[in-house]
Amino acid sequence: MATTELRTEEMLLNVGPxxxxxxxxxxxxxxxxxxxxxxxxxxxxxxxxxxEKLAEDLQYTQIxxxxxxxxxxxxxxxxxxxVNAVEQAMDLQVPERAEYLRVIVAELNxxxxxxxxxxxxxxxxxxxxxxxxxxxxxxTITQMFNEISGARLTYNYMxxxxxxxxxxxxxxxxxxxxxxxxxxxxxxxxxxVTGNEVFLGRVKGIGAYSxxxxxxxxxxxxxxxxxxxKWDIRRNKPYSIYDRxxxxxxxxxxxxxxxxxxxxxMEMEESLKIVEKAVEQIQDGPVMGKAPKILRxxxxxxxxxxxxxxGELGIxxxxxxxxxxxxxxxxxxxxxxxxxxxxxxxxxxVANMIAILGAVDIVLGEVDA
Amino acid sequence: MSGxxxxxxxxxxxxxxxxxxxxxxxxxxxxxxxxDRYRGxxxxxxxxxxxxNQCARICxxxxxxxxxxxxxxxxxxxxxxxxxxxICILCDLCTEVCPTEAIQMTDTFELAEYNRxxxxxxxxxxxxxxxxxxxxKGLSLESTEEAVEQxxxxxxxx
Numbered sequence: 001m002a003t004t005e006l007r008t009e010e011m012l013l014n015v016g017p018x019x020x021x022x023x024x025x026x027x028x029x030x031x032x033x034x035x036x037x038x039x040x041x042x043x044x045x046x047x048x049x050x051x052e053k054l055a056e057d058l059q060y061t062q063i064x065x066x067x068x069x070x071x072x073x074x075x076x077x078x079x080x081x082x083v084n085a086v087e088q089a090m091d092l093q094v095p096e097r098a099e100y101l102r103v104i105v106a107e108l109n110x111x112x113x114x115x116x117x118x119x120x121x122x123x124x125x126x127x128x129x130x131x132x133x134x135x136x137x138x139x140t141i142t143q144m145f146n147e148i149s150g151a152r153l154t155y156n157y158m159x160x161x162x163x164x165x166x167x168x169x170x171x172x173x174x175x176x177x178x179x180x181x182x183x184x185x186x187x188x189x190x191x192x193v194t195g196n197e198v199f200l201g202r203v204k205g206i207g208a209y210s211x212x213x214x215x216x217x218x219x220x221x222x223x224x225x226x227x228x229x230k231w232d233i234r235r236n237k238p239y240s241i242y243d244r245x246x247x248x249x250x251x252x253x254x255x256x257x258x259x260x261x262x263x264x265x266m267e268m269e270e271s272l273k274i275v276e277k278a279v280e281q282i283q284d285g286p287v288m289g290k291a292p293k294i295l296r297x298x299x300x301x302x303x304x305x306x307x308x309x310x311g312e313l314g315i316x317x318x319x320x321x322x323x324x325x326x327x328x329x330x331x332x333x334x335x336x337x338x339x340x341x342x343x344x345x346x347x348x349x350v351a352n353m354i355a356i357l358g359a360v361d362i363v364l365g366e367v368d369a
Numbered sequence: 370m371s372g373x374x375x376x377x378x379x380x381x382x383x384x385x386x387x388x389x390x391x392x393x394x395x396x397x398x399x400x401x402x403x404x405d406r407y408r409g410x411x412x413x414x415x416x417x418x419x420x421x422n423q424c425a426r427i428c429x430x431x432x433x434x435x436x437x438x439x440x441x442x443x444x445x446x447x448x449x450x451x452x453x454x455x456i457c458i459l460c461d462l463c464t465e466v467c468p469t470e471a472i473q474m475t476d477t478f479e480l481a482e483y484n485r486x487x488x489x490x491x492x493x494x495x496x497x498x499x500x501x502x503x504x505x506k507g508l509s510l511e512s513t514e515e516a517v518e519q520x521x522x523x524x525x526x527x
Contacts, residue, residue, distance in 0.1 A: 065462070066429065164465070
């Protein structure tokens with residue numbers, strides 16, 4: 001038998017936009033050589049709603065429900081971002097209780113977002129049950145948000161100058177009781193997932209990048225911290241009342257998928273610490289400060305950012321002194337974090353593509369805005 | 370060896386879950402119980418509306434349209450009130466600005482229809498929805514003042 005060389009050619013593989021492991025409507029066009037990815041192109045925009053342009057035609061209070069729909073897994077943090085930006089621009093004071101309520105709901109929302117990461121990421125890697133465990137706990141948080149804000153996902157809870165509603169009777173106690181319960185659950189997740197050899201084989205050393213590269217791409221949040229760079233807006237540029245809480249910033253070492261996973265897990269613990277301190281310190285008082293009925297941001301340019309669940313969530317407002325922004329720009333962490341993907345995927349095999357994409361933790365509502 | 374230990378730990382979690390109660394709610398056979406502040410579909414009390422148009426103006430998606438006429442008592446009375454639930458995002462801003470609390474949120478949440486026209490709800494539908502909500506929650510249907518007060522108590526901002 002003559003041994004002739006097998007004739008091979010590259011193939012274009014289309015993944016998405018309707019594909020469960022692209023976490024929404026992301027489309028990947030990958031050039032594969034057998035099992036190896038030679039080139040990956042991201043196609044985005046399937047969920048583009050023109051939020052920034054719409055905001056130019058809306059009053060500042062009306063923009064708040066639109067921010068719910070950016071990173072819809074952490075809508076409380078998005079709410080916090082815009083009210084924080086407008087308050088800083090207008091130099092408004094927020095009552096203490098409102099600040100504490102904001103921090104409590106924002107950190108609980110961070111936990112809920114990371115829980116979804118945990119569940120969805122393992123689902124991507126082929127593990128079904130962690131998703132169910134994670135969603136059971138996420139559901140409890142969602143119920144608590146439903147009680148305080150009246151919605152399960154799009155909360156529209158914060159207002160410029162405070163929050164919409166005070167916590168209903170017994171709500172703070174419920175949060176207090178939830179903290180030790182969730183600590184136990186975190187241990188359970190570690191037992192279930194972190195030691196699993198199959199999981200470790202899928203994530204250790206996969207999708208690694210250096211600190212310089214992460215900074216060069218402008219990554220933020222866990223994607224940056226996983227490389228060992230200690231950068232957290234809550235600590236480095238404190239906003240709200242975050243300077244009153246003592247918490248660690250978990251960092252990774254190698255910048256691979258495993259480090260990103262473990263940073264998510266550790267961040268949940270840190271968020272829990274903040275919530276614990278906040279429910280301890282919260283005092284009775286008003287939840288809405290003095291804010292003019294029609295909000296007019298003085299003419300000028302303003303930028304304020306918060307630490308979102310995915311990274312630095314910035315709001316840039318250009319105002320000409322009217323009740324609507326002249327230009328409204330969002331620094332969406334998912335969008336910026338996504339840029340490193342094509343480079344990470346080169347040379348990997350198709351199965352790792354999903355592992356790398358999942359670990360970057362994007363939300364398409366935020367990518368496309 | 371450590372690999373096996375990790376797998377066994379995970380198996381322990383799975384076995385520990387076995388005797389626990391199920392948490393899944395078997396919707397639609399079992400209806401969910403919503404908290405009092407839940408922002409579902411609106412209800413309307415037409416007698417209270419003073420046709421000030423504030424709800425229509427604050428609405429981020431401009432889904433509310435209403436009209437009224439001046440009656441013999443020189444006050445404006447509501448004539449039509451429509452909400453387009455195709456674009457309504459249930460953000461609750463309209464109920465927040467309403468000075469007489471004529472428009473409020475209920476716990477109705479099932480809005481699916483077979484055609485687009487059916488999702489455009491008028492005054493009668495919204496009023497009827499309020500009545501259904503009152504029946505479910507055991508609220509008074511006697512006077513509108515009472516209804517407003519009860520609603521405030523539900524939301525915890527009396």
